[in-house]
Amino acid sequence: MHLEIPVDPSSPEAQEWLRDELARPEYQAAKPTWFDVASKAVQDWIASLFQGPGGNGGPLLPLIVLLILAGLIVAAFFIFGRPRRNRRSAIDRRSLFGVEDGRTASDLRAAAERAARSGDWVVAVEEQFRAIAAALDERTLVHVTPGTTATEFAQQAARIAPGEGEALRRAARVFDEVRYLDRPGSEGSYQLLVGLDQRLQGVRVPAPQVVA
Known part of the structure; x- marks a missing residue:
């Protein structure tokens, strides 16, 4: 019995059927x-x-x-975009012993020096002590929060600079005296803080040792 193929794949009608079939949504959704x-x-x-020699692309x-x-x-x-440093924002929000102050340690040192040149030892002492705290905070050696007192800061700083513990405690007392007890301050007190600031700038915390 001779059977004929019902549709000739090369015929225009079959090609049209194929195009219609491939145009269906399920075929279109499957297209890459x-x-x-x-x-x-x-x-x-x-x-x-x-695909180098031996398939080795090492x-x-x-x-x-x-x-x-x-x-x-x-x-x-x-x-x-370019990542932004968050340190500037942290400085903008920093509170130094009851005063919101966005100045850097360098700015505070310069302000203390100007006050010292004019003989305003109260401002010179206050600004220089804040410069010490700001410098350690900027280096992330000590974290100064809005509620940190001068004495608490001195205790924290003494942990990373044990040799300066007594000088830090004395500096905190000098700051509290001129800030809260209306003491006049003096050139000697200011120079005490300047020397402490300079020594603390050389403090380096050793990296933690890795135990094998």
Whole structure:
């Protein structure tokens, strides 16, 4: 019995049926997107880099990793912008012994020096003591909070500079006297704080040792 193929695949009618069938939503949803095509092309390119002699792409691996990392960093810059340092914001919000003060340690030292030149020892002592606290806070050696007192700061600072413990306690007393007890201050008190500030600038906290 001779059977004939009911539809000729090369006929225009069959081709039209095929186009109609492929145009159905389920076939369109299954089509790869441009991202799928691009991802596949990148994967094929990376895979081709490893198709050296014996399939070993070891020598190229560091270069590939560096290129990928560089690409991610560049993409992050374009997407998120340049990262901003948060230290400036922390200084803007810093409270130094009851006074909101956004100045840096260098700014405070300069203000103390100007007051000393004019003979205003009260301001000179206050600004110089705040400069000491700001400097250690900026270096994250001591954390000064809005409720930190001069005595508490001296105790914290003495932990990272044990040799300056007595000088720190004396500096805190001098600050409290001119700040809260209306003492006049003196050039000697100011110079005491200047010397302490200079010594504390050389303090370095040793890195923690790693135990094998």
